[in-house]
Every structure is written in C-alpha cells, then in structure tokens.
Amino acid sequence: MAKLNDILKSITQKNPNEAEYHQAVEEVFESVLPLLKANKTFVDEKLFERICEPERVISFRVCWTDDKGRVQVNRGFRVQMNSALGPFKGGLRFHPSVNQSILKFLAFEQVFKNALTGLPLGAGKGGADFDPKGKSDGEVMRFCQAWMMEAFRHIGHFTDVPAGDIGVGEREIGYLFGAYKKLQNEFQGVLTGKGLDWGGSYLRPEATGYGLIHFAHFMLTEIDDNLGGKTCLVSGAGNVSQFAMEKLLQEGAKVVAFSDSTGFVHDPEGMSEEKLNYLKTVKNEERKSISAFADKYPSASFKASGNKNIWSIPADCAFPCATQNELDEKDAKTLQKNGLLLLAEGANMPCTPEAIDYFQKSKVLYGPGKASNAGGVAVSGLEMSQNRIGRYWAKVDLEKELRAIMKNIHEKCLETISRHGLSEQDYLNASNIGAFEKVAKAMRAQGTV
Structure with missing residues (x-):
C-alpha cells in the first residue's frame, strides 16, 4: 500500500504549483487504486505514472501587433498528453487564466474522455493566455496567425488535431486554419470545428x-x-x-x-x-x-x-x-x-x-464530465473521418451517431459498474476505470515508449 501511495506523492512532487492538475490526477488515482492493487503488472510497468506524464509539453512566445501598432506578448501552449489510441486530440483555450497546470489537467481529463467515445483518438490540449474579449477581428486574426507560426510544426492530420474550447470558436478556428494552410500549403483536416463550407461538420457546435x-x-x-x-x-x-x-x-x-x-x-x-x-x-x-x-x-x-x-x-x-x-x-x-x-x-x-x-x-x-460532455470530441472525431474521406454526412445521420456514442458511453459505464462490483449509478468510478483499462491495455501492447 505504501508503494501505491508513493505514486501519487511522486507525481505531485514532480509537478509543483499545479493545483488543477493535481486535482484531476488524484480523482482518477482514487478510482483506479483498487485496480492497481489487484493487478501487479500495472504497478510494475508504471502504467498510471506513464499516463500522467505528457508525451510532450510545448510552450512558446506569441508576439502580435494590436490595432494601435503596439507589440503584445502572450504565451502559447500545446500539451500532447497521450497518443496510445490515436492522434492527439483536444481543444484550444484562449483565456487570461490559461497556464500549464490548467492545460495539463484538461489534457489528462481528455485522455479518459476520448477513450470512452470508442473512437481512435489520443488526447491533448492547448491554447494561450490571450483574451479575445474586447479585441477587434483584426487583432484576433493577427494573434491566431502568430500562434500558428509556432504551433504548425507540432500538429497535423495524423499527429495532433486541435479543436475549439473557451475563447476559441469558429472565428478563431478559421484564422488558425487559414494560417496553417498558408504555412504548409495543404488543405487538410488539421483542426476541427471548421465552417461547413471549408471542411467542417454538421452538429459540431451543438x-x-x-x-x-x-x-x-x-x-x-x-x-x-x-x-x-x-x-x-x-x-x-x-x-x-x-x-x-x-x-x-x-x-x-x-x-x-x-x-x-x-x-x-x-x-x-x-x-x-x-x-x-x-x-x-x-x-x-x-x-x-x-x-x-x-x-x-x-x-x-x-x-x-x-x-x-x-x-x-x-x-x-x-x-x-x-x-x-x-x-x-x-x-x-x-x-x-x-x-x-x-x-x-x-x-x-x-x-x-x-x-x-x-x-x-x-x-x-x-x-462526470469525462462521460457526460464527451459529445463534443465525439463529433470532432467524426469531422476528422469526414475530412479523410472527403465528404460530408447529413445532419440527421450525425445526430444519430452522437446519440449512439453517448448511449455506448453510458452502457460502458454500466458494464464497468457490474464487472467491478461498484455501487449502482457510480458513473464517476466507472468512467475512470473503464477508460484507464482501455488506455493502459493499448500502452502495454505498444511497449515501453
């Protein structure tokens, strides 16, 4: 037991002053602790520690010019958390509160959420401490172009596919996508949440x-x-x-x-x-x-x-x-x-x-959000599929797909509750355990990388 408790202690010590990240990790750890106790292989191969450690954390300077010609400086991020199940996938947040702790917590949560959808999606999160509120369209465009000047090196259709989040809607996705297309000279589904006329999907906003x-x-x-x-x-x-x-x-x-x-x-x-x-x-x-x-x-x-x-x-x-x-x-x-x-x-x-x-x-x-708010990334995953085959699916078909995915997540929770003897309607532990098992199995199959 002491060895298991040391896992959480070690993770928090490695990541000082990251309260949100500690909170997210501790919640999942408490859920999967019985699983770790029962499966010595998970502990010996340090599966939990490996899931908690991002594959890559990218932090960069973003310089842009406001409408008065003044140079502004922000900090941009992309946390590429886990690619065991597919390309890194997760939103971008533009908000003054954005820091590494918040993005690591969001990316960590995304690992489990994406696993529950049943789609081939890894997990990541990113953004910047930039506030779009009160900014003109021109200022938002110049910021997005400056952010992409660095980020384009680290993302791609089969590598990392960002989406929107707080402060990043269709306007911001449009500017980001235009900058990426210009830099790479490629029209590919590198971002989701795009407009319907240029690679987007029905039902993504909803x-x-x-x-x-x-x-x-x-x-x-x-x-x-x-x-x-x-x-x-x-x-x-x-x-x-x-x-x-x-x-x-x-x-x-x-x-x-x-x-x-x-x-x-x-x-x-x-x-x-x-x-x-x-x-x-x-x-x-x-x-x-x-x-x-x-x-x-x-x-x-x-x-x-x-x-x-x-x-x-x-x-x-x-x-x-x-x-x-x-x-x-x-x-x-x-x-x-x-x-x-x-x-x-x-x-x-x-x-x-x-x-x-x-x-x-x-x-x-x-x-819990890992299960209940997974609809956004689910349709993002379906947008990725549409981009790869070069066609649009009807809105009514996507509504059916979304409902089916949410039903499958619910049924996965119920199956995990039954299989692990959890309390009835314990969706919290069921979602954490079910997703952890799936990601851990994929990581074991791919070796110590």
Whole structure:
C-alpha cells in the first residue's frame, strides 16, 4: 500500500504549483487504486505514472501587433498528453487564466474522455493566455496567425488535431486554419470545428451540449424516469450551455436559470425558443452580458456575481457548463437540500472534489464530465473521418451517431459498474476505470515508449 501511495506523492512532487492538475490526477488515482492493487503488472510497468506524464509539453512566445501598432506578448501552449489510441486530440483555450497546470489537467481529463467515445483518438490540449474579449477581428486574426507560426510544426492530420474550447470558436478556428494552410500549403483536416463550407461538420457546435443532455436522458432512463417537466439549471451562456438548453427544451424540460461571468438570470417562467434565440444574439453577436436578457423579459431577473449564485435556485437537474471548480460543497448541499435529482457536467471538472464527494454519498445522480460532455470530441472525431474521406454526412445521420456514442458511453459505464462490483449509478468510478483499462491495455501492447 505504501508503494501505491508513493505514486501519487511522486507525481505531485514532480509537478509543483499545479493545483488543477493535481486535482484531476488524484480523482482518477482514487478510482483506479483498487485496480492497481489487484493487478501487479500495472504497478510494475508504471502504467498510471506513464499516463500522467505528457508525451510532450510545448510552450512558446506569441508576439502580435494590436490595432494601435503596439507589440503584445502572450504565451502559447500545446500539451500532447497521450497518443496510445490515436492522434492527439483536444481543444484550444484562449483565456487570461490559461497556464500549464490548467492545460495539463484538461489534457489528462481528455485522455479518459476520448477513450470512452470508442473512437481512435489520443488526447491533448492547448491554447494561450490571450483574451479575445474586447479585441477587434483584426487583432484576433493577427494573434491566431502568430500562434500558428509556432504551433504548425507540432500538429497535423495524423499527429495532433486541435479543436475549439473557451475563447476559441469558429472565428478563431478559421484564422488558425487559414494560417496553417498558408504555412504548409495543404488543405487538410488539421483542426476541427471548421465552417461547413471549408471542411467542417454538421452538429459540431451543438455536439457537447446535445451530448450532455443525451447522457442525462440515459441516466434517468436507468431509474425509469425522464427529463420531461424537470426544472433545470444550466450555468454558463456560451456554446455548450446554449445547446444544452436547446436540447432540454426539445426533451420537454424547463430551464429556469443560466449564467455568465457577470452573474446569473433567474426566469421562473422558463426558457422558450424565442428567448433562447435572443440569448444567442446577445452572447454570440452582440457579445454582451446576460443582464440584457433580463432587461428584455419582465419575467426574468438578473443577479450580479456575489454571495448568491445560480446553484441557490431550486431545481430537479443541474448542468454546470461554465468552467472548472465553479460548484463547491456548499453549493452541492444547497442543491441537494432543494431536491436535486441529477447533476451532469457540461464543463471540464466544474465541481470541486468536496462537492463530488458529497454527491457520491448522496442520492443525487452524478454524471462526470469525462462521460457526460464527451459529445463534443465525439463529433470532432467524426469531422476528422469526414475530412479523410472527403465528404460530408447529413445532419440527421450525425445526430444519430452522437446519440449512439453517448448511449455506448453510458452502457460502458454500466458494464464497468457490474464487472467491478461498484455501487449502482457510480458513473464517476466507472468512467475512470473503464477508460484507464482501455488506455493502459493499448500502452502495454505498444511497449515501453
């Protein structure tokens, strides 16, 4: 046992001052510890340590010129975590908070998420401490071109295929793709999330949000329930949140609250198609605070960020879709006290360890992000397939594929629960163990490399 405990200690010592990365590694370690105890080969061959160590971490300077002709300097990254199952695959994040710890945690989570999809995808993550907010299109374009001036050396169709994440939407993907095409003189599927007219895929914008709700549907089906009539909270107001709300409306659920970095909106009457379309205009085109939504609809009220947050609103289902560690133990207790039935993560690691532990011990159904928000990377993988064969698949076919993938992830969790004797509906440990087994098996087959 002492030897096993030394594994975690060694990893944290090797990676000082990386709190987010430590948190992600510790969660998975606790899940797979019984597996390591039972399988001496995994320990002797240091499979867990090898999965935790990125194959490559690239950090580089990004210099660009703003609209006033002033030189700006940012730091760019690409963490190529694991390629045992396929090319490195994972999003790019442009946000002032970006650092190596956050990207390593995201890349580590991506290893398990991508493995669960059943697609041939390795895992990576990248980005920069650049904030697109408040920047002109010209400034964003020049930054993206400068980022790609270095990154193009390290990515490629069969090497590493980045996608979008926070701060990186179709506009940024377009500028990045154009720069890559110019530098390499090749039109290839090196990035996903592209526009439909130039190599993109139907359903890619909707994929993470839709997949999240599909997974929640299967969780509820397992207990002979459904989303119809359920009161729901969705944190965030970006791409994932918008399409999670859209799918919830299609499922007959009632969305009564959503949020952004400025605060949250509570609308007891619930979201409607008209209201959701207006929210998309506010966030995607006007790029304003969601307070504008409350200004337009009398039934809605806006609360600025403070002691009270979105998780104080009573609801049956909660979908944290904003950012990491946005929901703590106090929030978890409030939600459970108010009658919460299900929580499924749309963001990466949005719940603190204490909140997760509380949900695991309560009767709340908890869907971890590795399983519940895998829809985005799943459709990214399908976009890669379309690029390789040079054709587009119909939207209705992709919707069927996405739903089937989310169903398969759910069934993989149930199979792992049964095979390892886990508690019923223990999706957290099931997703960690099932994905670890798959990646570890592939790494063993490929030798000590």
